[in-house]
Amino acid sequence: TATRATTPAPAADPAPGGNAAGAVLAEAARRRTFAVISHPDAGKSTLTEALALHARVIGQAGAVHGKAGRRGTVSDWMDMEKARGISITSAALQFQYRDAVVNLLDTPGHADFSEDTYRVLTAVDAAVMLIDAAKGLEAQTMKLFAVCRHRGIPVITVVNKWDRPGKDALELMDEVAERTGLTPTPLTWPVGISGDFRGVLDRRDGTYRRFTRTAGGATIAPEETLTPEAAEAREGIDWTRAQEEVELLAASGADHDQETFLAGYSTPVLFASAVSNFGVAALLDTLVDLAPAPADRPDADGGSRALADPFSAFVFKVQSGMDAAHRDRLAYVRICSGVFERGMVVTNSSTGRPFATKYAQHVFGRERESIDTAWPGDVVGLVNAAALGVGDTLFTGSPVSYPPLSTFAPEHFAVARAMDTGRHKQFRRGIDQLESEGVVQVLRSDRRGDQAPVLAVVGPMQFEVATHRMEHEFHSPVALEPLPYTVAVRTDATSAAAVAASRGTEVLARGNGELLALFRDKWDLRSLRQRSPELTLEPMVAAQLD
């Protein structure tokens, strides 16, 4: 059974009636909140288990997040997840490493994309980009990286599966540089080509971390540290080649630079074999030593909320229907300032209403555990959160609102119609609910009318979730009629008529009134732009995914 480290005692006890702000700052300073971005099969689950193993939260790899290890299901929701062999749930795994508290936010691992995956990245302070040594940068990694770049999130790169034949290390560095625009600054460098992983040269001190295989990778210490002399005696040409390549790197300016890393211009790189636990301790050390702690957070008014200000948090994910018996709704919040204490009453800035945090939990996959106190950087799952929507800000003390979460350009569109037209009320309620949870984006137009809204999603998986919930939760089965569009851009009222008149396009409104123009493909969009450059046709996020 997986167990989770209980939140360690505060580093500094608030003095009686005194230094509460000091305690918040000390707790925030030792937190590292990050997510792993990768393409399916790059080894994210394996790495997650290995991280937890190193942090000594669990005794044996495979207990936390193993796909094979999933236990019995509690609901139809979980059945669906199980049937597809995918993870729909996502939350945070918390563990202690050295003096730090690490929060690893789970990004759903399935092949289909969803907005949930993107939104998790609004709640982290850093990302680990996990690359399969044989495959290099794959599609989903690039999409997630685009969000990191847009948000200015520092990225640590881990080249995984070096124990298997794959690309050349220098080639991979070129690929990272060319496709992400980041300067790769390797902290370690492989000794032995991919498929013949001997170990890594640690560029920070020149030593050799020798890779020692352990059966099934289920123990913690697969490495041994050797001096350069001992390394040369042991590995011969492989060591000297690694040394030569490292000199090349130094000459080309590929040394770690903290400032450009934090600014999102360079990325420290590590070489690893997650399945053997090799390179995992180095990753944890890198997170603790280099990744940023939570900082004061910009608010919607152009100011910022200081870490030591009273409690504030924002909802980055809402999940319903996890438990068929209770139909509970869980809101995941990322704490931005102050201290969270279970039972505290907070205000929801989008409604002005109070919300009592009677039930608060750590949630990771199937594991839930009550939580009493949490600090900036931590993630808390609030139960019975029917009144909370994605993007809502919660606070105590002086009011604050965080900027609305970006919506991401949907790529799939379908008209939804109630199969039983007598149940229009249920249909409406369900669609509204799915929209407020951010399960799907809902687009409307006068032409299509209220009974036939257009559902817009980033990944087709979101359609499945929506139809499943419309039938089982809202008792209004829907029929979806796919539309031939693949591209959505923002337009405005002035341009709308001309855009809509163009062949193969349509203009619809989002819930907040924003107008979106839909195109069959980017060539249609490009040709309209060329023909009518005066029309407003803007990307939905600055880091528009091409």
Ligand code: GDP
């Ligand atoms: P995810 O889809 O990104 O979560 O990938 P998984 O963690 O499920 O890994 C996909 C497959 O790659 C599994 O069969 C793993 O055992 C394997 N794998 C993961 N890391 C490594 C590694 O470092 N070396 C090798 N050889 N296989 C690995």
